[in-house]
Ligand SMILES: [Fe+2]
């Protein structure tokens with residue numbers, strides 16, 4: 102059987118010949134009801150019995166991997182899909198450069214590898230939990246459907262990581278898989294592992310910022326793991342990236358539509374006041390950008406990190422598109438970056454392997470900037486003089502070396518005293534009033550083709566469907 106062959110009549114659709122390994126199949130079929138239980142209690146509130154027009158992954162072929170149809174979410178066919186194995190694949194970075202990649206977990210790196218997989222896996226159900234109430238306030242059926250598409254695919258990403266834990270990590274893998282269903286986003290006693298995944302995503306502006314910035318962190322983490330010398334992980338992550346692209350599209354195009362609408366309302370109002378017209382003004386958009394972008398920067402971890410060095414040395418986690426680089430051992434090379442020395446920001450050369458979190462973050466920042474440029478083009482094309490900006494990578498950080506100056510670094514990256522920072526903070530980050538105002542706008546619009554006051558319609562429908570298509574019924 103080739104990797105493209107999918108047995109969709111199995112309980113768990115897969116292209117990994119699950120029925121050829123009865124023990125594994127039984128273990129995953131035992132985990133499945135716990136997952137469905139979790140989905141029904143912690144997944145989208147109130148829409149489980151509706152027909153949603155969703156895409157389902159049915160293979161890994163580039164054309165035709167997805168099937169679109171109406172489905173009730175609990176009946177979604179969450180499957181296990183790995184990209185086909187490339188025979189003769191070699192480690193292409195780290196200490197094992199040039200030797201065959203691993204099909205089994207190398208004993209000496211077992212804990213490190215399990216940690217990487219569990220940390221990635223934990224983000225997937227966390228985001229579903231964060232977004233579970235948003236259906237009640239969707240600005241259109243199109244957006245409602247996109248929310249659920251993202252949710253079911255995060256569920257599938259959880260399956261992808263659970264498959265690895267069950268297949269390669271024996272009993273502790275099964276225990277980790279159970280715990281992935283037990284932690285809860287924002288819970289005091291059993292929180293999700295990473296900070297941004299415990300933040301409330303209580304309205305659609307935050308949802309769009311989350312899918313723009315936090316899902317994009319996911320893209321970079323998955324891309325770095327797609328380089329892995331642990332071959333099953335690399336193959337799993339490569340396919341996850343295919344789905345991830347849509348999540349970032351939802352975020353980027355969502356904010357673009359909010360910006361477009363802000364510009365329209367600004368012109369419609371005699372005083373240029375967007376809020377007076379029931380829209381979200383550009384300075385408020387900037388504040389939510391500042392918040393979600395900086396929360397997402399934290400997800401890359403410390404600027405100087407021995408864990409990052411270890412994962413690279415072991416060949417478990419590479420750089421973004423490792424093949425673009427000339428040198429793949431990184432012994433003796435350095436990365437020039439800002440660091441904090443005795444309370445001052447200095448530019449310094451850091452040994453490359455320990456700087457790899459920052460290297461990945463730097464690629465991520467460039468990608469975010471491209472998205473912000475497109476938003477600014479929308480604003481510019483509307484004839485409005487306003488520019489959205491990514492704040493400094495040192496602003497509002499809660500992880501890493503800049504976190505010690507958490508409430509002293511401005512969005513321009515200047516160190517100021519705490520009182521000056523506190524005085525200006527309400528113009529940089531969302532206030533309680535902003536939250537109240539945004540929430541006051543969140544009135545659902547469920548009539549096909551109609552949009553809430555604060556957002557412009559999308560340029561085209563999903564799968565080129567007409568604007569008034571009934572995505573949810
Ligand atoms: Fe995901």
Ligand SMILES: [Fe+2]
Nearest residue numbers: 316319345348
């Ligand atoms: Fe995602």
